[in-house]
Amino acid sequence: MNQIIQGVSRFENEIFPRDRDAYLELVTQPQRPQALFITCADSRLNPNTFTGTRPGKLFILRNAGNIVPPYGSTGASGEAATIEYALTVLQIKNIILCGHSHCGAMRALLEGKLDNNMPCVRNWFQHSESTRRICAPGENCENGEITEETVLEAVKENVIHQLDHLRTHPAVAVGLSRNELNIYGWVYHLAEGRVMSFDPDSGEFGYLTECGAKALPSYRGRRSIVA
Secondary structure: OHHHHHHHHHHHHHHHHHOHHHHHHHHHOOOOOOEEEEEEOOOOOOHHHHHOOOOOOEEEEEEOOOOOOOOOOOOOOHHHHHHHHHHHOOOOOEEEEEEEOOOHHHHHHHHOOOOOOOHHHHHHHHHHHHHHHHOOOOOOOEOOEOOHHHHHHHHHHHHHHHHHHHOOOHHHHHHHHOOOOEEEEEEEEOOOOEEEEEEOOOOEEEEHHHHOHHHOOOOOOOOOOOO
16 A cells, blocks of 8 residues: 555656646546547556557446446446446447456456355356357367466457447447447457457457558457357
């Protein structure tokens, strides 16, 4: 906690005074985020860092495994409320759903070894059950251990699976039907510092900076990366 408090002190005494005008603009002007960014709660992941965005540019939704429950499956969930608010009130036109490599949530999902002290986590992962079944370790499992390559494939598959869930939300469905909304599936590779993006036309992930934003197609429907 001492390190966190020291960080607060540095922000209050150095960073905020230095950028006071920019921070004051955030409260004097309505927020206009460029995208709704749905990602994992993993502490190693900082969306603003690898997207080069400042406060006010991303409307961020985080949870274990970057999961989006299908509309109505859990009642008035925080995920559903955030998506609805982002599109209806903030009029956001882009949604990025971003997983990441070395994901503990996806490894736990594949291992299926959640103990009885985590019933909430077990229930939460039911929203990724299709990912587990598609990517269940078999021939990719070496010496009884799940490899990072297998985890990464599960991460990619889960991103697509959650994009399908995202499309069940009415505000998303309306935006897509009117061609007023774009949704994208990303994976951030922690060890490489690079972003991969899902191309629904090819059914594969490629490095974002190599395909270019203008050529990036919005996701409209399911196509699994697993043959």
